[in-house]
Amino acid sequence: MIKVAIIGYGNLGRGVERAIKQNEDMELVGVYTRRTPESVQTEGAKAFTMDQLTLKKGDIDVCILCGGSATDLPTQTPEWTHLFNTIDSFDTHAKIPEHFTKVDQVAKENQTTSIISTGWDPGLFSLNRLYAQSILPVGETNTFWGKGVSQGHSDALRRIEGVIDAVQYTIPNSEVIKKLKAGEQLTLTTRDKHFRECFVVLEVGAEEEKIREEIISMPNYFADYDTEVHFISQSELDQEHKAMPHGGTVLHTGITHKNTKQVIEYNLDLQSNPEFTASVLVAYARACVRLAKEKQFGAYTVLDIPPKYLSPRTDEELRKELL
Amino acid sequence: MIKVAIIGYGNLGRGVERAIKQNEDMELVGVYTRRTPESVQTEGAKAFTMDQLTLKKGDIDVCILCGGSATDLPTQTPEWTHLFNTIDSFDTHAKIPEHFTKVDQVAKENQTTSIISTGWDPGLFSLNRLYAQSILPVGETNTFWGKGVSQGHSDALRRIEGVIDAVQYTIPNSEVIKKLKAGEQLTLTTRDKHFRECFVVLEVGAEEEKIREEIISMPNYFADYDTEVHFISQSELDQEHKAMPHGGTVLHTGITHKNTKQVIEYNLDLQSNPEFTASVLVAYARACVRLAKEKQFGAYTVLDIPPKYLSPRTDEELRKELL
Numbered sequence: 001m002i003k004v005a006i007i008g009y010g011n012l013g014r015g016v017e018r019a020i021k022q023n024e025d026m027e028l029v030g031v032y033t034r035r036t037p038e039s040v041q042t043e044g045a046k047a048f049t050m051d052q053l054t055l056k057k058g059d060i061d062v063c064i065l066c067g068g069s070a071t072d073l074p075t076q077t078p079e080w081t082h083l084f085n086t087i088d089s090f091d092t093h094a095k096i097p098e099h100f101t102k103v104d105q106v107a108k109e110n111q112t113t114s115i116i117s118t119g120w121d122p123g124l125f126s127l128n129r130l131y132a133q134s135i136l137p138v139g140e141t142n143t144f145w146g147k148g149v150s151q152g153h154s155d156a157l158r159r160i161e162g163v164i165d166a167v168q169y170t171i172p173n174s175e176v177i178k179k180l181k182a183g184e185q186l187t188l189t190t191r192d193k194h195f196r197e198c199f200v201v202l203e204v205g206a207e208e209e210k211i212r213e214e215i216i217s218m219p220n221y222f223a224d225y226d227t228e229v230h231f232i233s234q235s236e237l238d239q240e241h242k243a244m245p246h247g248g249t250v251l252h253t254g255i256t257h258k259n260t261k262q263v264i265e266y267n268l269d270l271q272s273n274p275e276f277t278a279s280v281l282v283a284y285a286r287a288c289v290r291l292a293k294e295k296q297f298g299a300y301t302v303l304d305i306p307p308k309y310l311s312p313r314t315d316e317e318l319r320k321e322l323l
Numbered sequence: 324m325i326k327v328a329i330i331g332y333g334n335l336g337r338g339v340e341r342a343i344k345q346n347e348d349m350e351l352v353g354v355y356t357r358r359t360p361e362s363v364q365t366e367g368a369k370a371f372t373m374d375q376l377t378l379k380k381g382d383i384d385v386c387i388l389c390g391g392s393a394t395d396l397p398t399q400t401p402e403w404t405h406l407f408n409t410i411d412s413f414d415t416h417a418k419i420p421e422h423f424t425k426v427d428q429v430a431k432e433n434q435t436t437s438i439i440s441t442g443w444d445p446g447l448f449s450l451n452r453l454y455a456q457s458i459l460p461v462g463e464t465n466t467f468w469g470k471g472v473s474q475g476h477s478d479a480l481r482r483i484e485g486v487i488d489a490v491q492y493t494i495p496n497s498e499v500i501k502k503l504k505a506g507e508q509l510t511l512t513t514r515d516k517h518f519r520e521c522f523v524v525l526e527v528g529a530e531e532e533k534i535r536e537e538i539i540s541m542p543n544y545f546a547d548y549d550t551e552v553h554f555i556s557q558s559e560l561d562q563e564h565k566a567m568p569h570g571g572t573v574l575h576t577g578i579t580h581k582n583t584k585q586v587i588e589y590n591l592d593l594q595s596n597p598e599f600t601a602s603v604l605v606a607y608a609r610a611c612v613r614l615a616k617e618k619q620f621g622a623y624t625v626l627d628i629p630p631k632y633l634s635p636r637t638d639e640e641l642r643k644e645l646l
Binding site for chain 2: 015018019022023093096097100117122124126127129130131133134135136137138181247254256257260261262263264265266267268269270271272275276278279280283286301302303304305306307308310311312315316318319320322323
């Protein structure tokens with residue numbers, strides 16, 4: 001049995017607890033939290049303080065870090081990799097090389113193994129970009145996200161004065177996807193690829209038109225997109241928009257000779273983004289433990305990991321059943 | 324530069340010649356054939372007899388075997404793996420374990436590396452089955468093929484007395500795919516998943532109804548499917564049905580918790596099946612040479628190979644550009 005610890009218990013941590021129950025070769029040792037353990041409502045797992053984790057070296061095969069990329073993981077992953085094999089879902093794309101270097105150094109010095117930036121993007125989408133571009137080097141890859149909730153954009157809406165609560169959906173342009181799949185050559189701007197749709201709850205007396213204007217002109221978040229804003233009640237937001245669906249498409253259109261078109265398409269349609277991400281983390285946790293057993297210490301990403309390391313089945317079974 | 328030899332020059336061999344031209348880190352040393360070299364119409368590559376290949380040990384980094392799975396590869400791959408690193412597309416699913424064992428032994432004894440059963444099924448589809456099942460263990464995978472030409476079924480038609488020429492298309496049931504993607508639980512028979520459509524040219528005087536009956540009742544090939552038969556002229560067959568499109572879908576529908584549905588879908592839409600298969604072989608040829616340089620001798624399949632080994636880019640570039 002692979003002994004797993006969860007560090008941080010929000011939506012992702014809960015997803016990992018659920019995913020571990022679906023994997024017969026894994027057992028959950030505990031949830032480690034910065035909160036008082038008694039206040040954490042798990043689904044059966046025991047909760048402990050972070051301090052208690054330090055004492056567990058030798059009793060845990062791998063720690064799955066379920067904190068956020070903005071402030072938690074940049075310090076937590078290097079810190080816990082001193083003592084444990086670790087997995088994280090660090091997803092600030094521009095800072096991945098720096099994060100990798102830091103974790104790699106700690107892991108090599110302490111003979112541990114860490115797989116960073118797992119999940120679906122970065123993660124499964126990165127893998128599909130790699131396979132597609134390696135197989136069809138004359139071609140173009142486009143990634144589309146959604147329809148799904150973007151936490152970053154929802155947070156940006158909530159920071160606006162006069163906004164009580166909000167949810168933002170990223171919506172891919174299905175017409176553009178259809179044209180690319182049909183082999184059309186398109187020059188695409190940011191605005192062409194995705195729309196944004198916002199559901200916003202206002203304070204009493206807040207001015208709708210002023211806030212709508214503030215949203216659609218917000219740089220980095222909305223200014224470069226066609227954005228639709230709906231003002232709704234808190235109860236409607238709670239009832240209709242608190243699920244966390246997501247998904248997306250990696251579409252690679254290539255040419256093998258003259259004008260012979262070849263299309264590779266990878267789609268995810270997820271009813272729960274955090275539960276799916278958690279399932280990816282758990283599969284890579286298995287790979288992490290296997291690498292550590294082989295004394296392959298250091299930091300890795302999904303691009304490095306032999307696919308079979310994700311599976312509990314033997315090489316012979318995989319060749320027989322999946323090839 | 325990676326020095327590549329092509330063994331066998333049919334549609335697949337020609338596809339490999341074309342694919343190598345798209346990869347700047349590769350050069351084609353030559354085409355090795357059982358025919359008289361002068362009779363082989365390559366697109367620029369020099370052609371040699373098989374005997375001449377034996378003299379080339381040390382001058383070739385990897386041989387790409389482009390023969391058929393029925394009779395060529397079961398003997399050719401073990402034979403050439405005595406002297407060279409090799410790649411094949413052996414696709415008789417039931418015999419892959421036996422083929423693997425044979426090639427693995429030769430490779431280990433002779434310190435060479437071989438990647439067998441590459442292509443898209445077995446190959447990319449196998450990879451997608453593995454990733455999906457490892458990430459969502461509570462779920463179901465269905466593979467659909469087509470719309471595309473099946474060489475095996477086309478050959479079966481051509482063996483019927485009174486048939487001059489024929490092409491068979493395998494067509495996936497798009498209604499079933501739609502239902503599975505929507506999360507419906509279905510118990511599917513062979514007949515539910517695919518249709519077969521045959522375009523047949525008859526000898527003068529052959530009886531249409533008799534031959535139609537013979538086709539649709541042919542065991543293993545057509546009896547378990549809904550099959551449509553069209554009798555057409557040779558010129559129509561040549562004009563409309565001599566391209567080799569193919570493709571298909573690996574669809575995995577899983578559940579992460581209670582009834583939370585998660586769908587992973589991988590699609591290929593190929594205008595040329597042999598050229599796409601060739602492109603996969605060429606990417607894995609790069610991985611094969613890298614494994615051999617690391618002295619990782621023996622037989623491998625796509626399930627074993629770290630994804631980054633397919634790419635000419637450095638680890639740093641891949642992390643920066645693809646994660």
